[in-house]
Amino acid sequence: xxxxALHQILDxxxxxxxxxxxxxxxxxxxxxxxxxxxxxxxxxxxxSLLHDPRISSDARxxxxxxxxxxxxxxxxxxxxxxxxxxxxxxxxxxxRRMTNRPFGPPHSPHRVDGMREELHDIVSxxxxxxxxxxxxxxxxxxxxxxxxxxxCRLLGVxxxxxxxxxxxxxxxxxxxxxxxxxxxxxxxKEAHDARMELGMYLAGLIEERRKNPGEDMLSQLATAKGGxxxxxxxxLLSTAALLLIAGHETTVNLITNGMLTLLRRPDVLQRLRxxxxxxxxxxxxxxxxxxxxxxxxxxxxLADIEVRGVxxxxxxxxxxxxxxxxRDPQRFENPDRFDPDRRDIQHLGLGSGIHxxxxxxxxxxxxxxxxxxxxxxxxxxxxxxxxxxxxxNAVLRGPRHLPIACDGIRP
Amino acid sequence: xxxxGSLERFKREGRIVVVGASLAGLRAAEALRDKGFxxxxxxxxxxxxxxxxxxxxxxxVLLGKAVADRTALPRLRSVDAxxxxxxxxxxxxxxxxxxxxxxxxxxxxDRLLIATGVRARPWPREAEAELDGVFVLRTxxxxxxxxxxxxxxxxxxxxxxxxxxxxxxxxxxxxxGLAVTVxxxxxxxxxxxxxxxxxxxxxxxxxxxxxxxRTGVMVTALEGDAxxxxxxxxxxxxxxxxxxxxIISLGATRNTEWLAGSGLxxxxxxxxxxxxxxxxxxxxxxxxxxxAAGDVAxxxxxxxxYQFLSxxxxxxxxxxxxIAAHNMLSESIDxxxxxxxxxxxxSQFGVNIKSVGVPSLGTEILIAQGSLKDHRFVGxxxxxxxxxGAVAFDQARWLPFYQxxxxxxxxxxxxxxxxxxxxxxxxxxxADFPDPSIPTHGPTVTLSGYSPADRRMTFTPAH
Numbered sequence: 001x002x003x004x005a006l007h008q009i010l011d012x013x014x015x016x017x018x019x020x021x022x023x024x025x026x027x028x029x030x031x032x033x034x035x036x037x038x039x040x041x042x043x044x045x046x047x048s049l050l051h052d053p054r055i056s057s058d059a060r061x062x063x064x065x066x067x068x069x070x071x072x073x074x075x076x077x078x079x080x081x082x083x084x085x086x087x088x089x090x091x092x093x094x095x096r097r098m099t100n101r102p103f104g105p106p107h108s109p110h111r112v113d114g115m116r117e118e119l120h121d122i123v124s125x126x127x128x129x130x131x132x133x134x135x136x137x138x139x140x141x142x143x144x145x146x147x148x149x150x151x152c153r154l155l156g157v158x159x160x161x162x163x164x165x166x167x168x169x170x171x172x173x174x175x176x177x178x179x180x181x182x183x184x185x186x187x188x189k190e191a192h193d194a195r196m197e198l199g200m201y202l203a204g205l206i207e208e209r210r211k212n213p214g215e216d217m218l219s220q221l222a223t224a225k226g227g228x229x230x231x232x233x234x235x236l237l238s239t240a241a242l243l244l245i246a247g248h249e250t251t252v253n254l255i256t257n258g259m260l261t262l263l264r265r266p267d268v269l270q271r272l273r274x275x276x277x278x279x280x281x282x283x284x285x286x287x288x289x290x291x292x293x294x295x296x297x298x299x300x301x302l303a304d305i306e307v308r309g310v311x312x313x314x315x316x317x318x319x320x321x322x323x324x325x326x327r328d329p330q331r332f333e334n335p336d337r338f339d340p341d342r343r344d345i346q347h348l349g350l351g352s353g354i355h356x357x358x359x360x361x362x363x364x365x366x367x368x369x370x371x372x373x374x375x376x377x378x379x380x381x382x383x384x385x386x387x388x389x390x391x392x393n394a395v396l397r398g399p400r401h402l403p404i405a406c407d408g409i410r411p
Numbered sequence: 412x413x414x415x416g417s418l419e420r421f422k423r424e425g426r427i428v429v430v431g432a433s434l435a436g437l438r439a440a441e442a443l444r445d446k447g448f449x450x451x452x453x454x455x456x457x458x459x460x461x462x463x464x465x466x467x468x469x470x471x472v473l474l475g476k477a478v479a480d481r482t483a484l485p486r487l488r489s490v491d492a493x494x495x496x497x498x499x500x501x502x503x504x505x506x507x508x509x510x511x512x513x514x515x516x517x518x519x520x521d522r523l524l525i526a527t528g529v530r531a532r533p534w535p536r537e538a539e540a541e542l543d544g545v546f547v548l549r550t551x552x553x554x555x556x557x558x559x560x561x562x563x564x565x566x567x568x569x570x571x572x573x574x575x576x577x578x579x580x581x582x583x584x585x586x587x588g589l590a591v592t593v594x595x596x597x598x599x600x601x602x603x604x605x606x607x608x609x610x611x612x613x614x615x616x617x618x619x620x621x622x623x624x625r626t627g628v629m630v631t632a633l634e635g636d637a638x639x640x641x642x643x644x645x646x647x648x649x650x651x652x653x654x655x656x657x658i659i660s661l662g663a664t665r666n667t668e669w670l671a672g673s674g675l676x677x678x679x680x681x682x683x684x685x686x687x688x689x690x691x692x693x694x695x696x697x698x699x700x701x702x703a704a705g706d707v708a709x710x711x712x713x714x715x716x717y718q719f720l721s722x723x724x725x726x727x728x729x730x731x732x733x734i735a736a737h738n739m740l741s742e743s744i745d746x747x748x749x750x751x752x753x754x755x756x757x758s759q760f761g762v763n764i765k766s767v768g769v770p771s772l773g774t775e776i777l778i779a780q781g782s783l784k785d786h787r788f789v790g791x792x793x794x795x796x797x798x799x800g801a802v803a804f805d806q807a808r809w810l811p812f813y814q815x816x817x818x819x820x821x822x823x824x825x826x827x828x829x830x831x832x833x834x835x836x837x838x839x840x841x842a843d844f845p846d847p848s849i850p851t852h853g854p855t856v857t858l859s860g861y862s863p864a865d866r867r868m869t870f871t872p873a874h
Contacts, residue, residue: 047811048811048812048815051808051809051810051811051812052812053779053780053789053809053812053829053830053831054827054828054829054830055830056830088830088831089780089781089806089830089831090781090785090787090831093787093831106761302827302828302829302830303827303828305827353808353809353811354808354809356808
């Protein structure tokens, strides 16, 4: 690989199709140049490191000067403690366990499944509201609003406040993906203000929920009576922020990448239209083929460790390129083929190990619902631009707009 | 069978008999068809039920969250077999290649797979075992009957033996709000499988959940009332436990009696076979037409000094069945060895316990992550300077890493720091396994010796 390997990954020109770069990268499974991060691109090595207790997600253990490098999203200037995504056990385990209590099994096995009908209704509402079918921006009109609404319902944001919540979420999302031409100072201030307002709003809502708890997650987190007790307000705020950011961007990209992939393969789209159950294996293959999180840039080593004959020193920054591992021919047959019938599908799209995607069951259900309904209701949908314009972000990669058209919307 | 087309002919029109219609038997039958076996396939099972899953029987079924007769194993494909259910195999004629059934029928085979598994070890005093209210738990019928009794609200349950099954039963009883006493001969629950350091955690968990745990005691007698119902148990420390429901949980006995005198290398420790699942005969010579898989098989493992391991593990039954099926349909050079690293899980008192490797081989344990006090930790077992096993309490996601250490015979203690290292993990401790000559109820991995036919056992010739 040439000197510019990392720059190629980060180069915006490669955003529509980074996979040839990954293929090149896999020839050097542990890639390192100058004082940059150690980049791991092969399936088995990534999977091992995801289960390796010598790897930390806590930036405080990073001693190399490069940090996450330029792919690292801009640091949030925030007084909040880090969410559990950026913590190691035992703090990570405690917060994740507490957050899981009102979300998934064993204590809340029905939370996600109980949202099935609600997700369907939100999707139906968004499709009903599409309007002019001659030019639709699927991102603006569908992929973006859907997950934010879902998170509002999950957290228990009152319906009348959802619009304000959307505005903050949009601003924060934009700050994760700075437009190089925009005024950075102005953008930074907007994001800062949005974060402050969102934080104040959530703090008020938490206060209110402590007094009058409902069935929503925020209420249950604020009043939990499990062995770990209730979360402090600060912990709750950083957890809510984590759910919002991590559960939003990724789902937007999963749905948009999914529709893009389907529109490029009309035969698969047709199959999905005829058989909505295909959505289940199709979304798994999508998580392999176009994962919404392309790489994990935040890990660091607690000791010198050897990977494929290369010693990675203690305190080094690691990038685990999930999207490359998912296309590793050592693991998957015909890795560059999108095949919803693939049976051997243990992809890395949702990570693995203790930090594996917290919201995975919800994300899967959102994508399955969205894609099967879009396929069912859009008549003769087609891409207006291919490739579509992408967002800057190389980590949370996805189209900024997805201009499509169709002949009409079925009831 | 080399190059003369006989293997192809066998795959087309041969006869395979699978004895045992549980997890290993079913998965083997499916694998045989998957791999193109088109001949006749007969599956023999002593229970009248279609293949069903056992792990839920000591968990969801006892909690009333699942019904015992709805635990059928999912079918991965159709197997087009003749099912002989509800009739046990009673004998094997190796020379005549026939399995004799309890009803007198004989089923001829060209190749045979034995997957007869184990059964619950019964209470040794027969008259006491007959008392109403005395149960074992192994089969679907056991599970259904026990679940009914638990639902009826017994005054106090006594569980004899605190291995994994006994501990899971005690956990289910507490979750149902029932008073429960556990009597264990060893120093702690799970001590045979995981040693005393981890056993102490398990004891703490039981007591915190309100189990009346008695360790270092034996139940010397069960006492019935005039109507033949159990009313009390007498313990070796002189105490008496008043109880109306007793569950005997003393581990398992391998179902090999039907092979006595057949000439096959089968005995109380299981059926000795090679790494390719081919059974040995009593002379230590490997057969080429008889295979074994699942709990009843014991085979040498290169990672564990070629000791013969019997594994009462769900995952082992599945992979061993597939490998046996593959090898039954392969020329010798195409056969594959069964070298899976042992793994099992249990769920009790709200904690997920998972293990890889063979902890019971270990002499030392290092609490590599988490802490014993919190009941959340990864314990790594060492044997002669290498990592030999690991156990996780509510920390299962780390185990693939430790499995790699076992597979690569990494040094013990692991010479590196990890996340979540506590003072517990400063240095290795004595793993504190009981003297192996004293039987415990818990081990689900049995080290059963080196010699294939195991000359220490007495095989009684039929003639």
